[in-house]
Amino acid sequence: MAFVVAVAQRKGGAGKSTVAANLAVALAASGARAALLDTDPQGTLTRWHGLRPETALPLSFESPSGWRVPQSVDRLRKEADFIILDTPPHADTDSRIAMRAANLVLIPLQPSVADLWAMEGTLEVAAAERRPVALMLNRVPAQGRAAEQVAATLKERGLPMLPSPFGNRTAFAAAFAEGLGAVESAPRGQAAAEAHALAEAIRREAT
């Protein structure tokens, strides 16, 4: 049975699509059967997937719209080890459907107050759907204490944070533009190491 992860965050541009793609590719790199579902009408990952070269790691990919998400997930459950769902910003109904289908809601969060505020809405929907959440920091700047401050805030509130942040790295954007994950485009780089660490953290959540 697959472990289903919905990557959700009401805030636009928090890194949902980047995290979903890199997580799915890193899981595939570790030998797992990974499926990636684009449930965002913006179609970001659908465009990304269209760019994937034939030599890229094997990944099941679908772009089901809203109400078809549960059907797609149910069908893929038997044939995949992990199903990763990218979800839209703002649209609570669509992201709620994705969260309902998930075993875990993964919330990427840039170390900013705007992302912290937007996270509240996502947490409320996950709680209403009785789904466990895990937060991860994304685009952590190399300098400064913003990430530490956000981590402290989350800890105070007893919110679980994965020990596998993504730094603010051009390698993620560069890989994405080629339809790749960082582990495919620059396997020895820092971004690839972070993607592998995230995949490992998600494997632990699944057990």
Ligand SMILES: Nc1ncnc2c1ncn2[C@@H]1O[C@H](COP(=O)(O)OP(=O)(O)OP(=O)(O)O)[C@@H](O)[C@H]1O
């Ligand atoms: N760790 C990172 N390092 C560098 N750039 C990043 C990182 N994560 C995301 N980005 C960049 O930030 C922008 C937004 O990322 P992304 O599209 O993944 O966010 P999103 O939450 O899916 O956005 P939307 O809400 O519009 O769906 C993109 O230009 C992406 O390349």
Ligand SMILES: [Mg+2]
């Ligand atoms: Mg997106």
